[in-house]
Amino acid sequence: xxNGLERIRCAALHEKVMSVExxxxxxxxxxxxxxxxxxxxxxxxxxxxxxADYAQNHPMKITLATGASxxxxxxxxxxxxxxxxxxxxxxxxxxxRKAINNGEVMYIDQHLSELADNIRHKNLPKINVAVVAAxxxxxxxxxIPTGSCGNSANFIEMAxxxxxxxxxxxxxxxxxxxDIYVPKARPNxxxxxxxxxxxxxxxxxxxxxxxxxxxxxxxxxxxTSFKMDEADNETLAIAxxxxxxxxxxxxVGRLPENLGPLxxxxxxxxxxxxxxxxxxxxxxxxxxxxxxxxxTFQLIDSGKMKFASGCSMxxxxxxxxxxxxxxxxxxxxxxLRPQELSNNPEIIRRLGIIAINTALEFDIYGNVNSTHxxxxxxxNGIGGSGDFTRHAHLAIFVxxxxxxxxxxxxxxxxxxxxxxxxxxxxVLVTEQGLADLRGLAPRERALKIIENCAHxxxxxDLLNYFERACALGGQTPHVLREALxxxxxxEETGSMKSA
Amino acid sequence: xxNGLERIRCAALHEKVMSVExxxxxxxxxxxxxxxxxxxxxxxxxxxxxxADYAQNHPMKITLATGASxxxxxxxxxxxxxxxxxxxxxxxxxxxRKAINNGEVMYIDQHLSELADNIRHKNLPKINVAVVAAxxxxxxxxxIPTGSCGNSANFIEMAxxxxxxxxxxxxxxxxxxxDIYVPKARPNxxxxxxxxxxxxxxxxxxxxxxxxxxxxxxxxxxxTSFKMDEADNETLAIAxxxxxxxxxxxxVGRLPENLGPLxxxxxxxxxxxxxxxxxxxxxxxxxxxxxxxxxTFQLIDSGKMKFASGCSMxxxxxxxxxxxxxxxxxxxxxxLRPQELSNNPEIIRRLGIIAINTALEFDIYGNVNSTHxxxxxxxNGIGGSGDFTRHAHLAIFVxxxxxxxxxxxxxxxxxxxxxxxxxxxxVLVTEQGLADLRGLAPRERALKIIENCAHxxxxxDLLNYFERACALGGQTPHVLREALxxxxxxEETGSMKSA
Numbered sequence: 002x003x004n005g006l007e008r009i010r011c012a013a014l015h016e017k018v019m020s021v022e023x024x025x026x027x028x029x030x031x032x033x034x035x036x037x038x039x040x041x042x043x044x045x046x047x048x049x050x051x052x053a054d055y056a057q058n059h060p061m062k063i064t065l066a067t068g069a070s071x072x073x074x075x076x077x078x079x080x081x082x083x084x085x086x087x088x089x090x091x092x093x094x095x096x097x098r099k100a101i102n103n104g105e106v107m108y109i110d111q112h113l114s115e116l117a118d119n120i121r122h123k124n125l126p127k128i129n130v131a132v133v134a135a136x137x138x139x140x141x142x143x144x145i146p147t148g149s150c151g152n153s154a155n156f157i158e159m160a161x162x163x164x165x166x167x168x169x170x171x172x173x174x175x176x177x178x179x180d181i182y183v184p185k186a187r188p189n190x191x192x193x194x195x196x197x198x199x200x201x202x203x204x205x206x207x208x209x210x211x212x213x214x215x216x217x218x219x220x221x222x223x224x225t226s227f228k229m230d231e232a233d234n235e236t237l238a239i240a241x242x243x244x245x246x247x248x249x250x251x252x253v254g255r256l257p258e259n260l261g262p263l264x265x266x267x268x269x270x271x272x273x274x275x276x277x278x279x280x281x282x283x284x285x286x287x288x289x290x291x292x293x294x295x296x297t298f299q300l301i302d303s304g305k306m307k308f309a310s311g312c313s314m315x316x317x318x319x320x321x322x323x324x325x326x327x328x329x330x331x332x333x334x335x336x337l338r339p340q341e342l343s344n345n346p347e348i349i350r351r352l353g354i355i356a357i358n359t360a361l362e363f364d365i366y367g368n369v370n371s372t373h374x375x376x377x378x379x380x381n382g383i384g385g386s387g388d389f390t391r392h393a394h395l396a397i398f399v400x401x402x403x404x405x406x407x408x409x410x411x412x413x414x415x416x417x418x419x420x421x422x423x424x425x426x427x428v429l430v431t432e433q434g435l436a437d438l439r440g441l442a443p444r445e446r447a448l449k450i451i452e453n454c455a456h457x458x459x460x461x462d463l464l465n466y467f468e469r470a471c472a473l474g475g476q477t478p479h480v481l482r483e484a485l486x487x488x489x490x491x492e493e494t495g496s497m498k499s500a
Numbered sequence: 501x502x503n504g505l506e507r508i509r510c511a512a513l514h515e516k517v518m519s520v521e522x523x524x525x526x527x528x529x530x531x532x533x534x535x536x537x538x539x540x541x542x543x544x545x546x547x548x549x550x551x552a553d554y555a556q557n558h559p560m561k562i563t564l565a566t567g568a569s570x571x572x573x574x575x576x577x578x579x580x581x582x583x584x585x586x587x588x589x590x591x592x593x594x595x596x597r598k599a600i601n602n603g604e605v606m607y608i609d610q611h612l613s614e615l616a617d618n619i620r621h622k623n624l625p626k627i628n629v630a631v632v633a634a635x636x637x638x639x640x641x642x643x644i645p646t647g648s649c650g651n652s653a654n655f656i657e658m659a660x661x662x663x664x665x666x667x668x669x670x671x672x673x674x675x676x677x678x679d680i681y682v683p684k685a686r687p688n689x690x691x692x693x694x695x696x697x698x699x700x701x702x703x704x705x706x707x708x709x710x711x712x713x714x715x716x717x718x719x720x721x722x723x724t725s726f727k728m729d730e731a732d733n734e735t736l737a738i739a740x741x742x743x744x745x746x747x748x749x750x751x752v753g754r755l756p757e758n759l760g761p762l763x764x765x766x767x768x769x770x771x772x773x774x775x776x777x778x779x780x781x782x783x784x785x786x787x788x789x790x791x792x793x794x795x796t797f798q799l800i801d802s803g804k805m806k807f808a809s810g811c812s813m814x815x816x817x818x819x820x821x822x823x824x825x826x827x828x829x830x831x832x833x834x835x836l837r838p839q840e841l842s843n844n845p846e847i848i849r850r851l852g853i854i855a856i857n858t859a860l861e862f863d864i865y866g867n868v869n870s871t872h873x874x875x876x877x878x879x880n881g882i883g884g885s886g887d888f889t890r891h892a893h894l895a896i897f898v899x900x901x902x903x904x905x906x907x908x909x910x911x912x913x914x915x916x917x918x919x920x921x922x923x924x925x926x927v928l929v930t931e932q933g934l935a936d937l938r939g940l941a942p943r944e945r946a947l948k949i950i951e952n953c954a955h956x957x958x959x960x961d962l963l964n965y966f967e968r969a970c971a972l973g974g975q976t977p978h979v980l981r982e983a984l985x986x987x988x989x990x991e992e993t994g995s996m997k998s999a
Contacts, residue, residue, distance in 0.1 A: 375980065394686070
């Protein structure tokens with residue numbers, strides 16, 4: 002028996018198994034393809050990689066929609082083959098990034114919660130082919146997702162053709178970890194019946210009309226392995242400021258003892274903050290977030306975290322092994338949801354989430370740039386930061402106060418690109434300190450941000466700018482001819498520092 | 501019997517009736533006061549005006565929270581008396597605006613849907629005194645709001661002292677027009693059970709512990725009267741472009757025949773668009789919006805609109821008279837809700853609202869400035885524009901392409917202040933034309949916005965900027981030294997026009 006066939010428990014579907022070469026024929030030049038994958042986990046691999054190989058010799062271009070970023074350098078391989086005309090809603094590939102910034106690939110950077118509705122209600126074109134990785138197909142034909150849910154259920158529902166990749170590298174124990182809920186199309190939409198991070202409101206798999214499944218291929222390429230970044234002095238200081246802030250909020254009665262559900266962006270700062278929880282007095286922590294990382298499972302192991310809801314898991318090999326080998330221990334403590342649910346404004350506001358995301362830069366009035374280096378060059382995309390920031394009970398952004406050895410100040414007079422307006426930002430943190438902006442007008446925010454968050458080497462220049470701006474007046478004072486001069490100077494001289 | 505006493509049908513409360521001079525003693529120096537009022541309708545009047553008179557001779561400062569803007573120049577009168585230390589979440593008073601921009605009053609410009617939660621969950625200080633206008637008090641002590649709901653129910657729930665102003669100028673027929681629903685505090689919050697614009701999910705009045713009512717005063721000052729702005733050639737052209745766009749969306753099957761629930765900002769452009777509906781083939785229209793204006797009732801009169809949900813009514817004297825004298829005709833076609841409901845993200849996303857708001861300016865990439873003139877001076881505030889834009893099925897901004905006789909282009913290289921990021925904007929409209937931005941990358945957006953929306957006298961300069969920016973590269977190309985130079989030049993020379 003072919004390796005993987007036993008995972009297709011709906012026998013009638015065995016006849017759909019075919020070679021990847023045959024399967025990619027369903028993807029025509031000009032097609033809109035919806036791919037599984039979120040945060041570098043759970044992407045379909047065999048099909049897009051074969052498509053990239055094919056496109057090298059047979060020029061074709063597709064529009065590629067995903068959950069979020071893809072592992073296995075799939076975006077890069079497709080881009081190298083010049084196979085991408087359009088891409089949404091998020092990417093994080095270094096070579097695709099270059100093509101985007103050169104204007105070669107049209108990149109539509111979108112809130113992750115919104116893509117499904119935008120396609121469902123025709124603000125974006127229909128999905129022609131859905132390519133979705135699966136752990137298994139159940140007896141009744143349900144597609145069991147892998148390490149991420151992303152937009153898989155939505156793409157399957159919307160597509161003309163569905164290609165399933167049975168992923169032999171995924172542990173079958175994951176079956177049961179997903180909670181698939183797809184909102185009805187308007188005007189028949191109903192309230193989402195989720196009132197706690199741990200609620201289950203859907204099914205363990207994706208229901209699909211079997212006649213829509215055009216092909217099933219078998220995949221043996223594993224997900225990309227993630228290494229947890231080591232904390233450094235700055236990230237540890239950021240974590241310390243945050244934990245101290247949370248402790249005080251609980252002490253004065255503004256936050257519940259377990260803080261309420263937490264969301265956190267991915268990466269070293271998130272890891273440091275979660276490591277900080279490890280050594281804190283907090284208990285019964287909950288996550289309602291996008292990506293579950295090693296640190297999530299460490300907090301579960303140590304008994305600090307009672308539940309974690311996410312859209313995907315990106316784990317180190319070591320952690321993945323531990324989790325899969327002992328899955329019974331975690332099964333009732335985690336759930337993976339479609340991003341339309343994990344990032345849903347209705348839920349985020351209802352639960353009162355504390356959102357912790359990383360800024361590229363923020364300005365003295367509290368506006369945040371998450372995406373564009375010096376206002377023009379796309380880094381990755383807005384991802385879920387807007388979904389969570391806009392609806393969080395507390396919207397927090399963190400960043401190191403300087404970058405490139407001090408040539409860049411992350412605290413600037415005016416952000417060169419604004420993803421999150423000051424209306425939405427409650428707290429800013431750098432290794433220097435924390436600025437609690439709640440209830441403050443812009444002029445008050447400026448003093449606090451400069452004093453608490455800016456690096457000492459930039460404080461005087463920021464204060465000088467602010468004072469001269471105030472002399473000109475306004476709710477949000479600026480010297481217009483200078484507002485972006487720090488960024489312009491950096492581009493011209495390689496440093497924001499005054500001469 | 502004192503005029504108005506018959507409106508206090510809960511006899512036990514008659515003993516709370518007192519002079520306004522006595523009532524304002526409950527408002528201490530430094531107090532946080534929550535006032536009824538939204539969009540210039542339904543504000544308490546007697547108490548704040550007496551407080552302004554008192555503060556002229558007895559220096560004191562309060563923090564003033566409201567629903568939104570106030571009529572009867574109350575913000576101006578309190579500001580003239582130097583009685584305002586802090587103000588949120590919205591204002592539209594010319595003299596207060598000056599004080600805000602001079603840095604004399606700290607103005608916290610907030611999304612209108614968020615204020616109640618921010619106070620309830622202690623991101624903002626507790627309300628000490630709620631001052632709320634009422635049409636009547638029922639036998640069981642319910643407070644019946646007036647021409648707006650605003651944050652009245654929330655303020656009453658949260659305050660230590662409640663002062664009720666029985667408004668003798670409000671027609672008693674309004675009793676029954678309100679639908680008061682207050683979400684539970686987290687973690688006990690439940691889904692809001694509203695699935696259609698016309699649903700009623702609450703009570704007709706505000707429930708309050710009678711012992712919290714410290715004073716009842718009688719008011720004979722009427723709401724400010726609103727005059728409907730006359731349409732001009734530009735607003736008519738904007739309306740025409742929009743109606744044509746809607747017709748086409750229905751024809752190609754992207755919108756339902758009645759478009760789905762509509763939200764519209766206040767003012768002349770909204771009036772022109774709604775007048776445009778009058779002469780269109782659309783029928784069974786619905787509103788789920790903030791302010792119901794004359795044009796709403798005209799569409800109900802002509803049978804074009806089947807239901808309108810709002811937070812307040814701001815009508816001309818003539819229209820108000822017609823509506824109140826024939827209220828039976830409208831009673832099952834309108835409802836007034838607290839702003840936490842009228843502007844709620846959960847509902848806006850669920851219903852799939854089409855949001856039409858007015859921009860101060862937008863840039864070639866689709867970022868929108870709703871609040872700050874030349875990036876620094878506050879006009880009014882973000883109001884509900886963020887609540888609706890961020891969650892709408894279609895987020896539309898309209899503006900005239902030029903202002904001040906052509907000295908200002910409303911289409912600029914980079915917005916001088918960003919309230920709504922390009923991620924959230926679907927359609928931009930000026931009298932020149934309409935730019936449908938759905939599914940477009942920033943570089944594509946720029947060409948469409950310049951071509952369709954910019955005024956002919958600025959098109960060449962915008963194109964020239966865009967082309968030079970593209971030569972520098974980036975997802976969102978800019979010439980950083982020039983990006984805000986149009987605004988800077990306007991401040992220096994009085995015109996954005998190139999020499």
